[in-house]
Amino acid sequence: ADFFRPAFEAFDNRAAIRWFESELGVPLAHERGGRIFPASGRAWDVAEALAAWARRSGAEVRCLAPVSTLWLADGGVRGVVLESGERLEARAVVLATGGVSYPTTGSTGDGHEMADAAGHRIEPLRPALVPLEVAVPGGLKGLMLKNVELSLLVDGTVxxxxxxxxxxxxxxxxxxxxxxxxxxxAVDALIDGRRVELSVDLKPALSVEKLRNRIGREIEALGGDTPVKILLQKLLPTQLRSVIARAAGLSLSAPAGELTERERERLATILKGWRFAVRDYRPFTEAIVTAGGVDL
Ligand SMILES: Cc1cc2nc3c(=O)[nH]c(=O)nc-3n(C[C@H](O)[C@H](O)[C@H](O)COP(=O)(O)OP(=O)(O)OC[C@H]3O[C@@H](n4cnc5c(N)ncnc54)[C@H](O)[C@@H]3O)c2cc1C
Structure with a gap:
């Protein structure tokens, strides 16, 4: 945070919003979670406005001209060397080559080698904002869970x-x-060889006790002969029914009225904390950002 403070003090999120709207002519839309997008919904409008602003400000933009190395001389940086062999001399060089995630966007990580060559320490690179590989039964593809509470457990601790x-x-x-x-x-804990699990509270608005009472009320309303499958339909998305029944040790075809107190309690407990292991994380190609890189 200390490293970024001066930059954000000089130009913070509000300044960026003002700049886009008044100077670059890109109206913005504010979405849930404090996220800002171009009102047009087109990322291209942002890219075009930035490129036009750079040109207006006197920048010369060189496309399809990858830099192969920094031009290092006399203990400093003198410019850059392009892949074509051309050397561009400069008073200062700003290295802004991105991380290594989503390499199809152009950020393949060669900037880290350049920074390394110039004497910077490079922290290990890890994918961040990345999906996780989890030990759950099949058949859940496409399942979206809204308004749930997710806990990440490392060696059993939240x-x-x-x-x-x-x-x-x-x-x-x-x-x-x-x-x-x-x-x-999760990624850092997996790299450290620790036990990583996710626990999903599917009913965060209810306590275990309230949930147990709700289960009782549902059974009463449905009639005791109704199979557990129908009871779970009242409580869960269809795709999750057999997964949760298995986790709670219940048979889907058993009459709901025959569930013992202990089984109802177990069901309520699983609904409040459906737990499964995290096996691995997805690769850089699927990570939205890169953690690590040049040591601040
Ligand atoms: C699918 C996806 C969705 C995202 N959504 C959001 C979001 O909603 N909000 C948000 O804030 N962030 C989002 N991000 C993250 C955001 O895109 C990045 O954090 C941001 O783009 C990083 O900016 P950067 O300038 O550091 O690097 P980059 O944007 O990666 O730019 C680096 C540039 O350097 C160029 N380059 C690399 N090597 C060389 C070289 N040798 N010579 C010349 N040029 C080179 C690359 O071609 C690239 O153009 C998202 C990312 C992804 C992948």
């Missing part, structure tokens, strides 16, 4: 907690806002 949306993007892969938010801590 390390982070987030409320919001998560989804199962493919078999055994969890993504969505709250998973991405806890992923950085």
């Amino acid at each position: 390390a982070e907690r987030r409320f919001g949306e998560m989804e199962f993007t493919a078999e055994g892969i969890a993504g969505g806002a709250i998973v991405l938010q806890v992923s950085r801590t």
